[in-house]
Amino acid sequence: MNDPDWSLYRTFLAVCRTGSLSAAARDLGLTQPTVGRHVDELERLLRRTLFTRSPQGLMPTDAAVEIRPYAESLATTAAALLRQVSGGLERVEGIVRITASDVIGIEVLPPILAQLQAAHPGLVVELSLSDLVEDLLHREADVAVRMTRPVQDALVIRAVGEIELGLHAHPDYLTRAGTPETFADLARHRMIGFDRQTAFVRMATAEMRRLNPGFSTVEQIGWHYRTDNNLAQLAAIRAGAGIGFCQTRLAERQPRLQRVLPDLRYPLPTWVAMHEDLKSSPRCRATFDALVEGLQDYIGGGTGGR
Amino acid sequence: MNDPDWSLYRTFLAVCRTGSLSAAARDLGLTQPTVGRHVDELERLLRRTLFTRSPQGLMPTDAAVEIRPYAESLATTAAALLRQVSGGLERVEGIVRITASDVIGIEVLPPILAQLQAAHPGLVVELSLSDLVEDLLHREADVAVRMTRPVQDALVIRAVGEIELGLHAHPDYLTRAGTPETFADLARHRMIGFDRQTAFVRMATAEMRRLNPGFSTVEQIGWHYRTDNNLAQLAAIRAGAGIGFCQTRLAERQPRLQRVLPDLRYPLPTWVAMHEDLKSSPRCRATFDALVEGLQDYIGGGTGGR
DNA sequence: TCGGGGTCATTCATTTTTGAATGATTGCTC
DNA sequence: GAGCAATCATTCAAAAATGAATGACCCCGA
Numbered sequence: 211m212n213d214p215d216w217s218l219y220r221t222f223l224a225v226c227r228t229g230s231l232s233a234a235a236r237d238l239g240l241t242q243p244t245v246g247r248h249v250d251e252l253e254r255l256l257r258r259t260l261f262t263r264s265p266q267g268l269m270p271t272d273a274a275v276e277i278r279p280y281a282e283s284l285a286t287t288a289a290a291l292l293r294q295v296s297g298g299l300e301r302v303e304g305i306v307r308i309t310a311s312d313v314i315g316i317e318v319l320p321p322i323l324a325q326l327q328a329a330h331p332g333l334v335v336e337l338s339l340s341d342l343v344e345d346l347l348h349r350e351a352d353v354a355v356r357m358t359r360p361v362q363d364a365l366v367i368r369a370v371g372e373i374e375l376g377l378h379a380h381p382d383y384l385t386r387a388g389t390p391e392t393f394a395d396l397a398r399h400r401m402i403g404f405d406r407q408t409a410f411v412r413m414a415t416a417e418m419r420r421l422n423p424g425f426s427t428v429e430q431i432g433w434h435y436r437t438d439n440n441l442a443q444l445a446a447i448r449a450g451a452g453i454g455f456c457q458t459r460l461a462e463r464q465p466r467l468q469r470v471l472p473d474l475r476y477p478l479p480t481w482v483a484m485h486e487d488l489k490s491s492p493r494c495r496a497t498f499d500a501l502v503e504g505l506q507d508y509i510g511g512g513t514g515g516r
Numbered sequence: 517m518n519d520p521d522w523s524l525y526r527t528f529l530a531v532c533r534t535g536s537l538s539a540a541a542r543d544l545g546l547t548q549p550t551v552g553r554h555v556d557e558l559e560r561l562l563r564r565t566l567f568t569r570s571p572q573g574l575m576p577t578d579a580a581v582e583i584r585p586y587a588e589s590l591a592t593t594a595a596a597l598l599r600q601v602s603g604g605l606e607r608v609e610g611i612v613r614i615t616a617s618d619v620i621g622i623e624v625l626p627p628i629l630a631q632l633q634a635a636h637p638g639l640v641v642e643l644s645l646s647d648l649v650e651d652l653l654h655r656e657a658d659v660a661v662r663m664t665r666p667v668q669d670a671l672v673i674r675a676v677g678e679i680e681l682g683l684h685a686h687p688d689y690l691t692r693a694g695t696p697e698t699f700a701d702l703a704r705h706r707m708i709g710f711d712r713q714t715a716f717v718r719m720a721t722a723e724m725r726r727l728n729p730g731f732s733t734v735e736q737i738g739w740h741y742r743t744d745n746n747l748a749q750l751a752a753i754r755a756g757a758g759i760g761f762c763q764t765r766l767a768e769r770q771p772r773l774q775r776v777l778p779d780l781r782y783p784l785p786t787w788v789a790m791h792e793d794l795k796s797s798p799r800c801r802a803t804f805d806a807l808v809e810g811l812q813d814y815i816g817g818g819t820g821g822r
Numbered sequence: 823t824c825g826g827g828g829t830c831a832t833t834c835a836t837t838t839t840t841g842a843a844t845g846a847t848t849g850c851t852c
Numbered sequence: 853g854a855g856c857a858a859t860c861a862t863t864c865a866a867a868a869a870t871g872a873a874t875g876a877c878c879c880c881g882a
Binding site: 548 | 859
């Protein structure tokens with residue numbers, strides 16, 4: 211049995227993603243008959259039907275679903291290879307892909323990255339913002355800012371300190387609704403919080419209770435403005451919708467945002483991580499270092515160290 | 517800039533591995549001019565010289581060395597894809613790749629795997645024996661038998677108990693040199709042990725000292741027959757070269773191998789691991805289960821559990 | 823019921839890729 | 853130093869892959 215040509219996998223993946231031969235052809239810069247022939251040949255070589263040709267488009271079969279993750283992996287690796295080769299071996303240039311949470315990526319990273327790029331005009335930054343952690347081992351990203359300690363081997367990780375979360379509100383809201391003085395007061399306020407009870411939220415709630423014994427839990431307080439999107443929470447606070455959590459350093463930067471119950475604190479330990487092999491890549495190394503330094507600055511003389 | 521065709525990476529990798537266009541062509545089932553053209557095109561698309569054409573063969577450039585790991589990763593993924601598709605979705609058949617240490621693979625696994633294959637004639641087993649842990653996340657292997665606890669996420673792991681190591685010798689040796697009665701006696705014996713001071717050996721030495729306070733360390737005993745190959749150690753013990761460590765259950769099976777200082781024990785915790793995604797693959801699941809059961813039997817009603 | 827926009831399959835000429843053959847060069851052996 | 857067995861580069865004809873064009877089909881909305 212002959213191995214399929216690797217490019218067939220790329221075509222296969224495009225068809226999986228788009229759901230049609232024509233769309234895949236457009237993405238790949240090929241034509242629809244070519245894509246169709248690629249699929250045919252892959253099916254022949256693998257001895258599997260990959261798509262059932264129904265008139266309303268192609269339906270991937272079980273076999274297609276099964277091998278798709280492998281094709282995705284091929285794609286991320288190929289993309290990583292191109293990023294790697296995009297930069298020289300001495301100078302800080304080329305493409306670096308960074309993954310971070312949306313709040314960090316939008317509120318914290320821009321000045322850090324702008325300064326980095328000012329120093330290295332040849333550097334192109336790709337920002338992938340999501341709470342789904344992209345896999346550094348599979349090179350889905352080159353450098354990551356994480357709020358959970360990366361457990362995988364073969365990663366260079368650096369703790370940059372703890373980002374502190376605290377309750378904040380807009381002065382407009384506080385003049386209207388009053389300023390809470392005790393944890394118990396919060397029960398009478400409009401609280402901004404999470405929508406779903408994700409694993410992170412449950413963990414955070416438990417930790418919050420541990421750190422701040424007087425703080426009532428979700429059940430007792432009740433949340434009036436719920437969203438899982440951290441940026442939306444921040445926007446709600448800014449708009450005077452109520453009291454919610456945001457990063458204290460972030461709030462300090464905002465023109466008019468006031469801290470509420472300053473004793474309540476929730477530290478978010480933060481790491482920067484990248485694959486070991488990328489240490490020797492100037493662009494990744496420089497980005498890593500800039501992120502570490504920038505975040506430590508942001509946190510305010512963080513603990514640093516490994 | 518156009519993306520290079522993924523098959524160019526495969527050709528590139530073959531050239532890296534073989535060191536010549538002709539050899540790569542033979543491996544790939546292509547011809548030498550084709551391989552040369554592929555390399556040319558990849559160099560053109562990446563804007564990098566990958567090989568310096570010297571008369572005495574091709575020398576990979578720094579750029580080639582840099583991207584080779586990515587090409588290797590592509591190759592392992594493609595291989596994993598083919599293994600995946602080699603089996604059906606319901607029946608236990610196709611190719612399963614297992615990695616284990618050499619002693620386990622040669623002395624322990626054969627009957628387990630033979631029984632597994634007897635039950636499932638369509639199952640093809642690939643055994644990769646090495647102390648280098650192949651990366652399950654990158655699908656270098658489907659199932660692994662490990663002596664260290666796998667730390668990576670996204671793995672299904674199962675503790676199968678502790679394999680006990682003990683000192684053993686051939687009766688011929690013992691009649692010739694006497695049977696040691698105390699740890700101190702070992703100093704007067706021919707000891708079989710490791711060659712280099714690897715991280716594992718250092719750790720094992722420390723652990724050994726902790727578990728068996730009276731046991732002298734390497735420095736005090738002195739090793740007279742040194743090899744890092746565990747099979748070679750076992751062979752030396754069998755040949756009556758002296759006293760060395762081997763698995764007690766293994767020694768029991770040998771026709772004539774006698775335990776020495778039975779109080780001395782060194783338990784080797786053992787795990788079976790595979791990638792989470794492969795749980796739904798019958799061939800991997802069956803292999804995983806068979807290995808767990810077989811190893812628990814081997815250990816002798818091991819502790820089991822997770 | 824009738825287009826319009828989308829899909830995929832088929833055909834055929836064109837382009838591209840490939841392989842066989844050949845030549846040039848090197849390293850090794852005798 | 854000649855002969856042999858490698859290597860890679862080049863050439864040219866054959867094979868393969870591709871794309872444009874066309875036709876058939878389906879869904880959707882008028």
